[in-house]
Amino acid sequence: MRLENKRVLITGAASGIGLACAQVMVSHGARVIGSDIDGSALAAVADEAGMAATMPLDVAEEHDWAAAAAEVSRRFGGLDALVHSAGIGVGGDLTTLPLENWRRQQAVNLDGAFLAVKHMLPLLRASGGGSLTLIASVTGIRGSAVFAPYAASKAGVIALARSAAQASAAAGDNVRVNAIAPGVIATPIFDRMEGVDAAASDPIATAARLVPLGRAGQPEDVAHAAVYLASDEAAYVTGIVLPVDGGLLMR
Numbered sequence: 001m002r003l004e005n006k007r008v009l010i011t012g013a014a015s016g017i018g019l020a021c022a023q024v025m026v027s028h029g030a031r032v033i034g035s036d037i038d039g040s041a042l043a044a045v046a047d048e049a050g051m052a053a054t055m056p057l058d059v060a061e062e063h064d065w066a067a068a069a070a071e072v073s074r075r076f077g078g079l080d081a082l083v084h085s086a087g088i089g090v091g092g093d094l095t096t097l098p099l100e101n102w103r104r105q106q107a108v109n110l111d112g113a114f115l116a117v118k119h120m121l122p123l124l125r126a127s128g129g130g131s132l133t134l135i136a137s138v139t140g141i142r143g144s145a146v147f148a149p150y151a152a153s154k155a156g157v158i159a160l161a162r163s164a165a166q167a168s169a170a171a172g173d174n175v176r177v178n179a180i181a182p183g184v185i186a187t188p189i190f191d192r193m194e195g196v197d198a199a200a201s202d203p204i205a206t207a208a209r210l211v212p213l214g215r216a217g218q219p220e221d222v223a224h225a226a227v228y229l230a231s232d233e234a235a236y237v238t239g240i241v242l243p244v245d246g247g248l249l250m251r
Helices: 016-027 039-049 064-076 099-126 148-171 188-192 203-210 219-230
Strands: 006-009 029-035 052-055 080-086 128-136 175-182 239-246
Touching: 006 016, 006 064, 006 099, 006 148, 016 029, 016 039, 016 080, 016 219, 029 064, 039 239, 052 064, 064 099, 080 099, 080 188, 080 219, 099 128, 099 148, 128 148, 128 219, 128 239, 148 175, 148 239, 219 239
Parallel strands: 006 029, 006 080, 029 052, 080 128, 128 175, 175 239
Antiparallel strands: none
16 A cells, blocks of 8 residues: 555546556555546546546646646645656658647647646645656657657656756755656557557567567556655655666667
């Protein structure tokens, strides 16, 4: 029960890494508020996952974040941890990529992370401190010719996490900010990748080619890392980027 009675908001909780974080955190005693842009998909998994509450949230829209902050404060009296997992994947040739596709990628992944920090950091501070974890990607560290827009957005998420960690440390607000950088994880985001061919969006084949451990990771692999960062065991951990990648960055 490493998160007993901690109030945790998770974005992208209807599937993939977000859903796995909800399930594993609930098993450790957390009171999880799940959010997702797909309200029907979230409702279908919320009870089985043990979520204490759900709410619709388009992470690229500031008014949704403001409403979420007000709702969390009203229903739960504060917040102890945030795991910001929601995101999309856009790839394509940089010389032909439509600007609108680039901007949509940054709006969801990078603007969404900024809005998460902007609206949830004050809740964490008001609750006496806590943990804010942004889900980034190893592509944000190593780059990607195939998923360049996605890689750029995740590099921004990493810089944002480090910057917010420095700001919180300087403020002495007892909020720790970290990023997790998953590698090739078998999640539905691969099925929804835009602008790439089928081979590039196959996590099994990609992992066999690139990952030293020779296999794709599972969402639960990332969820266990998120549990650690949200727990009191990580009280002296802030400003890190934790790879969960089967050794991919070694290459």
